[in-house]
Amino acid sequence: xxxxINYVLYGSILGALLIVVIILLVFRKKIMxxxxxxxxxxxxKTTVLEVLEGDTIVVEIPKDKNQPNKTSTSLSVNDESExxxxxxxxxxxxxxxxxxxxxxxxxxxxxxxxxxxxxxxADKNIILVFDEQLxxxxxxxxxxxxxxxxxxxxxTLLKEGYGWIRNHAFTIKFAKEFGKLQxxxxxxxxxxxxxxxxxxxxxEEYKETEHxxxxxxxxxxxx
Numbered sequence: 001x002x003x004x005i006n007y008v009l010y011g012s013i014l015g016a017l018l019i020v021v022i023i024l025l026v027f028r029k030k031i032m033x034x035x036x037x038x039x040x041x042x043x044x045k046t047t048v049l050e051v052l053e054g055d056t057i058v059v060e061i062p063k064d065k066n067q068p069n070k071t072s073t074s075l076s077v078n079d080e081s082e083x084x085x086x087x088x089x090x091x092x093x094x095x096x097x098x099x100x101x102x103x104x105x106x107x108x109x110x111x112x113x114x115x116x117x118x119x120x121x122a123d124k125n126i127i128l129v130f131d132e133q134l135x136x137x138x139x140x141x142x143x144x145x146x147x148x149x150x151x152x153x154x155x156t157l158l159k160e161g162y163g164w165i166r167n168h169a170f171t172i173k174f175a176k177e178f179g180k181l182q183x184x185x186x187x188x189x190x191x192x193x194x195x196x197x198x199x200x201x202x203x204e205e206y207k208e209t210e211h212x213x214x215x216x217x218x219x220x221x222x223x
Contacts, residue, residue, distance in 0.1 A: 015045055048124040049084055054094030054112030054162055056119075056140070059128070084153050088140040089154045091178050093166035093199070095192065107202065107215050108192045112162045119153060125154075132170045144174075158182045161191025164199045197223045 038055035053059050060080060095106035097113035120126075128143040136142055145153040155174070157163045158181040160194045161198055165175075165182050172178070186193045 043127055043129045045125065046085075048120045048126060049078055051113065051117045051120060052086070053083055053097055053156065054109070055089045055092050055166075056075065057087050057089075057116070057145070059087055059126070062128070062174045086140045086147070087128060087143050088136055090142045090144055090168070091166055091172045092157045092163040094157065099219070104219055105222070106214070107195050107212060108162075108204075111191070112157070115160070115162050116153070116157070119147075119156075123147065131172055133168070139162070141170075152175035154178070157179055159185060161185040161188075161193050164192070218219045 046059040046062045049058045049060060055059050061084060094116075095109035095114035097105060097109035099105045108181050125148060126139070127146040127148070129146060130141075133142055147153070152174075157176065158165065158178055165178055185191065195202055195212075197203055202212075
């Protein structure tokens with residue numbers, strides 16, 4: 001005689017599996033960061049010291065995972081004389097917020113800078129996740145910036161229209177996802193897309209606005 005099917009048991013097992021799946025989906029980013037920071041040399045925890053541009057920050061040199069009292073040297077650019085790291089966000093380029101010897105301030109640069117600064121006002125603790133290439137040609141670290149919540153600032157800047165996709169000499173992990181985020185922002189004309197047709201090319205109608213006139217006045221005063 002066959003044993004009757006225990007629907008209560010099977011139902012409980014399926015219910016438990018469903019809960020596990022939901023937990024994995026909801027907390028997948030936090031789980032990924034936990035695994036990376038604890039079991040990989042591609043991610044480190046650190047603290048933001050300064051925001052230089054919308055896409056560039058200065059951070060404390062992370063502590064060595066195996067020796068908490070020592071700073072990490074395996075990811076350093078130069079040597080033990082380093083006191084901080086300058087980090088460029090992989091895959092995103094924000095307009096310049098200030099003039100330099102090589103480039104002028106760009107429209108929406110100050111807004112992008114202010115947005116990134118504001119994001120670090122509440123919590124300066126972040127996680128750097130590295131890709132294939134650790135440094136750019138200026139010896140700045142290249143990284144994805146994650147908040148403890150699992151949010152990736154690189155992706156958010158593109159999603160909210162604070163920057164364009166930056167192409168690198170290597171293939172970045174999230175190129176496809178970043179492309180989708182940029183296209184959505186462009187379609188909705190969010191942020192820079194309300195001013196630019198594409199990177200470096202301004203909309204003619206924007207040139208008639210007070211925002212553009214104020215920008216031009218600042219540029220002329222700095223010449």
